Amino acid sequence: MAVGPVPVVDAALADRPLRVAGLTLASRLVVGTGKYPSMASMVRCLEAAGADCVTVAVRRERLVTAAGENILEFLDPARYTLLPNTAGCYSADDAVRVARLGRELLRDLGNPGAEWVKLEVLGDPKTLLPDPVGTLEATARLVADGFAVLVYTSDDPVVARRLKAAGAASVMPAGSPIGSGQGILNPANLRICLEFLKGDDPDYPVIVDAGVGTASDVAAAMELGVDGVLLNTAIALAAEPERMAHAMRAACFAGRQAFLAGRIPRRLYASASSPVEGVIGTPRRAE
């Protein structure tokens, strides 16, 4: 199956690929690798989603029980750009450590994602909301250490601006809490984020990270003008994950094309699609 968006009839309507930190991604959908019913299901979902960049987590190797199958037996590092995350870190120090370990793992694999990190510095275990202070500190430290930092943050436009100023390669506001499936709770904030981040820098990549519940959430995010969507749970825990992965791919394409096409303004009153002249019978005028 092809990687990237749904094919278009006329090549002129094809989208340009997403560029982040000097790398080109065919797909604007970045997909996580957690919580699938099985490794085989994960592989099929990543294919169905058309993803060419997938996130992975860094965890202690199990030493007590015999080490089992490794996710890299199922993810071809030549096919996917692996984006290691710092999920589960509650301080800048921990996030920097995990990022460096992830870099070492991916350098060993020769993967282009080695110099990348999806930075998460969490502030609260129940909401998994980011700690903005720790996130900003870790961003600056990792940028100084040569990382391309794709940073998970809230939809606060001021924090988003500070993260970009600190050197983040992509600011990734959450639509709603991680894994909550609530969708895009505050599209107005996302629009302000986009204005702050892309106003004088239209190619700066902004990716919605987290909160997606279903396909329309992806389309809605893309229609706002974000450059991509990162999701995991909405596919992995769907009743039929592979079917949902297809839906997400189509929704990402639909939302992106709708954004590029330029939607009509919302109007309070109707505007007939058929000619108002030449109707037989008794015409009716607005009162």
Add this chain to the structure above:
Amino acid sequence: MSGAIEPERGPSDAAEPRGRSPADGQSVVTVNGTPRTVPAGATAHDMVVALGLAGRPLAVEIDGRVVPRARLAGCMLESGSVIEIVTLVGGG
């Protein structure tokens, strides 16, 4: 050297009081949160081999610093070192 690296006995083992000094020729290090004895002079590479992890995708941190795979064989373990061995797993 393989097989010589054993978990330190836990506090539930009454025959071995906690906090004893390692026997001569041995060091105690902490690997992924668990104390383990290693022969004096063991390297980080020896430890990876003894744990059955040779050839697996992993990264090693010793006392807060990442040790690149190519340098594991030259990295002597010291008593009291805190070692983290990590790999990649599924995540979002």
